[in-house]
Amino acid sequence: MRSIDIKGERSWYSYLSFERGEKTFHEYRSGEKSFECRPMTDEDRSLYAFRPPGFEGLDELWSRILTYLNNEGFGAFA
Amino acid sequence: MSMETHVFFRGKLPTKAALSRAMKDLGFPFSIKPATGSLEQQSGFMPMLLRREETGVEFDVWNDEATVAEFADVGVDQSFERVANFRWGGDYQEAVAGMCAAAALVKLVNGVVFDEAEDKLLSVEDAAALARKSLKELPEPPKQRKPRGPTKLKRMLAPLLAKRSDLLLAHYPLLLIRPVRHLMRGVEFEWSDHGTTCSARPFLRPLYQPSRVFLNDAVFSESVENPDFEPMLFDRLAVEVFEPLGKIATIEDFMESDWGQQLWLDESFHSVLLSRGLAEGEAIANGLAEAAERRLAECRARLATANRKDREEMYHRRAELKSAEESIEGCNKRLALLARGEAGVFEHYRSLEGEVAKGHKIEEAWEPTPFPAQLKTSQRAAKLADPKFAPTLWLEFPATWRQDPPSTPAEIRCAVRWWYRQDRLELLHPITREQAEARYRNFEDCVLATRLPAGQVLILGRSASAVSGDLPLVRYILWIYDSQGQRMIATFKRAWTIEEFCR
Numbered sequence: 001m002r003s004i005d006i007k008g009e010r011s012w013y014s015y016l017s018f019e020r021g022e023k024t025f026h027e028y029r030s031g032e033k034s035f036e037c038r039p040m041t042d043e044d045r046s047l048y049a050f051r052p053p054g055f056e057g058l059d060e061l062w063s064r065i066l067t068y069l070n071n072e073g074f075g076a077f078a
Numbered sequence: 079m080s081m082e083t084h085v086f087f088r089g090k091l092p093t094k095a096a097l098s099r100a101m102k103d104l105g106f107p108f109s110i111k112p113a114t115g116s117l118e119q120q121s122g123f124m125p126m127l128l129r130r131e132e133t134g135v136e137f138d139v140w141n142d143e144a145t146v147a148e149f150a151d152v153g154v155d156q157s158f159e160r161v162a163n164f165r166w167g168g169d170y171q172e173a174v175a176g177m178c179a180a181a182a183l184v185k186l187v188n189g190v191v192f193d194e195a196e197d198k199l200l201s202v203e204d205a206a207a208l209a210r211k212s213l214k215e216l217p218e219p220p221k222q223r224k225p226r227g228p229t230k231l232k233r234m235l236a237p238l239l240a241k242r243s244d245l246l247l248a249h250y251p252l253l254l255i256r257p258v259r260h261l262m263r264g265v266e267f268e269w270s271d272h273g274t275t276c277s278a279r280p281f282l283r284p285l286y287q288p289s290r291v292f293l294n295d296a297v298f299s300e301s302v303e304n305p306d307f308e309p310m311l312f313d314r315l316a317v318e319v320f321e322p323l324g325k326i327a328t329i330e331d332f333m334e335s336d337w338g339q340q341l342w343l344d345e346s347f348h349s350v351l352l353s354r355g356l357a358e359g360e361a362i363a364n365g366l367a368e369a370a371e372r373r374l375a376e377c378r379a380r381l382a383t384a385n386r387k388d389r390e391e392m393y394h395r396r397a398e399l400k401s402a403e404e405s406i407e408g409c410n411k412r413l414a415l416l417a418r419g420e421a422g423v424f425e426h427y428r429s430l431e432g433e434v435a436k437g438h439k440i441e442e443a444w445e446p447t448p449f450p451a452q453l454k455t456s457q458r459a460a461k462l463a464d465p466k467f468a469p470t471l472w473l474e475f476p477a478t479w480r481q482d483p484p485s486t487p488a489e490i491r492c493a494v495r496w497w498y499r500q501d502r503l504e505l506l507h508p509i510t511r512e513q514a515e516a517r518y519r520n521f522e523d524c525v526l527a528t529r530l531p532a533g534q535v536l537i538l539g540r541s542a543s544a545v546s547g548d549l550p551l552v553r554y555i556l557w558i559y560d561s562q563g564q565r566m567i568a569t570f571k572r573a574w575t576i577e578e579f580c581r
Contacts, residue, residue: 008564055518
């Protein structure tokens, strides 16, 4: 996984740098901007660096995204 | 190279078939296609063939004596009654098509040719000799040639122009709504990739605006070789060009539109003046002049206190002073225009409209019309406005080139591409699951679409590019759209190793 970019009432962008071992977060919510950089843990690496699924492997990718949003504090995408 | 050549004659024009035969008799490898009907009915781009390759030239005929009189000084016999005009752009092949057709026509009607490039009258023999000379300068055609993009596009537009007399293929590449009163509205085509990729961008220019103020992004860009080019193009022209632009009929509509709202005050000054009158125009002009004076004073003060040994700072201070002085100059011109009074102001803009219409070669479609501010509100009849235009009568194509995303969760649909326009997601070039899987295996672009249990649409796109050693770097992008206007883009990438690739 490389990045997730969400636009809407709440804007949220995260980039995963496996090379630098960090995850960055930009958030824009209710007129407030914030930035945060968190270290990448071994668990992160095992969850988000994975062999892409085969053809029609949509569920697998979607499931990883939901896990990331949940683990990193965005919550549900609904 | 000339842009236009004129044939002066008396009486009726021949049929297209007769003109084709005359070109053949003269040994010119051009023909008119379709060669049906009379030239009397031809106005606009006339498709032709050079051997088997598509080309063409714009053709129209003027019937007034005044036009003939305009050429009296170059020696045109004033007993000629009519002028047939062949017009082309920068395409040399179209130029030669025009010259050959003119040489054949002048022979048929026993007239005389005035060629703009030669700047002289040509007899029947001279015109044929010039056409032959130009023909020799055309490159030899390869054994197999396909029609070039612009010619192909003109042929595609021809049925629409036949259907919609309120459209005009103006000085190519503009397709405009006609008649034009104060606003030029339409689409501008552009070509890239050696004439194989066509882009279309909305075109809006008030005729009274001293310069062009908009350069919009293309709403469509596609290879003309794409089998779905035609339906896609006409769909986008209807939805993203003519539907919104067709609603902008008055100067007030223009000012209130997204387009008018983009303008700076000095740019919208002309519209305000011509729609709302001198008093409002003067208020803007005075405000701009006061702001310009203030800026000039500030720039002078900054220059006075600048570090004279700092060359870079001095450069910038002098540049901003020059710009401020130019603004003052612009303000003075604006105020001088207003000082001419209503009659002078409206005369100035009417003249400007004429120049712009002439520059775009749309005099025929331009209807000089009073400006709204010239009349009381109650007297502003609908005829002051440009016509509303709705792309309802349009070219119809089977909708096989696009498909909606799935409506039920877990269903998967496959396509080569997709787009999201006007809050609507569409899959382009639908393919079967088997075709998509084959593209997936061969590292060709494809997209899969499904609907998530919560109702959002999910699109997975996969594209590959070769990196070192021709190993593919594969990018996966997921787009998720919900009905509340929220969207997510998630990216994944995978670099293949040589072992994986060979496995």
